[in-house]
Amino acid sequence: MFWLWLTMLLFLAALAEIILGLYHLAVPCLLLTAFYFSCLLPWQKATLPVLVAAALLDSSLGRTFPACGLASLLMLVASNTWKRFGAWHSWLSLLLPGASLALILMAVALIQHKIVLGSFWLSSPGIVVFQALSAIVVLPPLWQIFEFGARRLSLRRLETFSPYPQANDDWAVEKIDENE
Numbered sequence: 001m002f003w004l005w006l007t008m009l010l011f012l013a014a015l016a017e018i019i020l021g022l023y024h025l026a027v028p029c030l031l032l033t034a035f036y037f038s039c040l041l042p043w044q045k046a047t048l049p050v051l052v053a054a055a056l057l058d059s060s061l062g063r064t065f066p067a068c069g070l071a072s073l074l075m076l077v078a079s080n081t082w083k084r085f086g087a088w089h090s091w092l093s094l095l096l097p098g099a100s101l102a103l104i105l106m107a108v109a110l111i112q113h114k115i116v117l118g119s120f121w122l123s124s125p126g127i128v129v130f131q132a133l134s135a136i137v138v139l140p141p142l143w144q145i146f147e148f149g150a151r152r153l154s155l156r157r158l159e160t161f162s163p164y165p166q167a168n169d170d171w172a173v174e175k176i177d178e179n180e
Helices: 002-022 029-040 043-060 067-085 095-117 125-152
Strands: none
Touching: 002 029, 002 043, 002 125, 029 043, 029 067, 029 095, 029 125, 043 067, 067 095, 095 125
């Protein structure tokens, strides 16, 4: 059930990003959704679905530079750091990873602009700034909505992962939830 939920939410996030893009709104829905799942799963489990969704979004938008894929790889590093040192249950504490995702989005936009057009001067800096600000603002409520859905579906969240193969059985995966 968890993998169905993950796949459905990644697909809906990519679809929302495409639909909002038609109205010239650059909201990084897929990156925020992928951040949520990469914080809840061990990075080894979260990498493949996130990169597949990012590649499908890049190809559906017709990008020659894989901006979503690069942002997703950088986001996996940020989420691994956030899992170790961050807090999940406060809206104010979720503004910090939103800001780090905003920095990732701005860096990827600059790299993409340099590779595709050959200069670091952005032709539309307002879109990049809006995308960064939306990452900061949208992450906390999106996180709370996903947590509410996971609780309603009684899904396992915040799993632990052991590098030893015998400890990765279903009985060895713990559910860690500080609110219950």
